[in-house]
Amino acid sequence: MGYLALGIRCLIGAVFLASTVGKVGGRGAFGRFVSSVRDLRLVPARSAPPVALCVVAAESAVCLLLAAPGPDAVAVAGFAVAGALLTGFAAAIALSVRRGVRTPCRCFGASTRPLGLRHVVRNLALTAAAGTGAAAVLASGGARPDAPGGVVVTVAGGLLLGGLVVTLDDILDLFRPVGPAPGLARGR
Numbered sequence: 001m002g003y004l005a006l007g008i009r010c011l012i013g014a015v016f017l018a019s020t021v022g023k024v025g026g027r028g029a030f031g032r033f034v035s036s037v038r039d040l041r042l043v044p045a046r047s048a049p050p051v052a053l054c055v056v057a058a059e060s061a062v063c064l065l066l067a068a069p070g071p072d073a074v075a076v077a078g079f080a081v082a083g084a085l086l087t088g089f090a091a092a093i094a095l096s097v098r099r100g101v102r103t104p105c106r107c108f109g110a111s112t113r114p115l116g117l118r119h120v121v122r123n124l125a126l127t128a129a130a131g132t133g134a135a136a137v138l139a140s141g142g143a144r145p146d147a148p149g150g151v152v153v154t155v156a157g158g159l160l161l162g163g164l165v166v167t168l169d170d171i172l173d174l175f176r177p178v179g180p181a182p183g184l185a186r187g188r
Contacts, residue, residue, distance in 0.1 A: 009158065010154070080130075113169045
């Protein structure tokens with residue numbers, strides 16, 4: 001597997017690991033995720049817990065498949081499952097936003113930011129990355145990166161990009177306009 005495939009493997013793996021941990025780590029995290037699934041109004045309310053459980057299981061499978069050493073087919077399967085999940089997430093979010101649903105994004109745990117177009121775009125960009133990763137694995141013909149320094153830089157770069165994706169909402173919030181400070185006089 002070439003450097004590109006390794007970097008994307010780290011990127012997608014980090015995103016799905018953070019997503020899985022965010023949904024099941026801590027008190028009440030899974031319950032909040034189930035509520036979010038229910039609030040999307042895409043499945044009957046009684047189906048929200050099993051759907052949420054299936055999402056967490058599939059996200060965990062992506063992590064395991066991308067982290068597992070072995071034949072390239074395992075990594076390609078991980079990228080395929082990731083791509084399918086991300087496409088489904090993008091479609092579900094787009095449909096919910098179109099319906100006017102403003103449920104918080106529970107993609108990575110407890111967040112108060114409502115789902116929106118940026119989440120659709122993020123998931124579609126990650127879908128493209130997963131497809132590129134699968135293609136890179138297949139194109140490498142089983143070749144593995146062999147320069148230790150290159151491997152370290154590639155892994156660090158993939159993990160860094162994954163961290164940026166996970167914290168994207170928080171980063172974008174830093175640039176959101178805020179109202180006037182309390183006590184300041186309005187226009188004269």
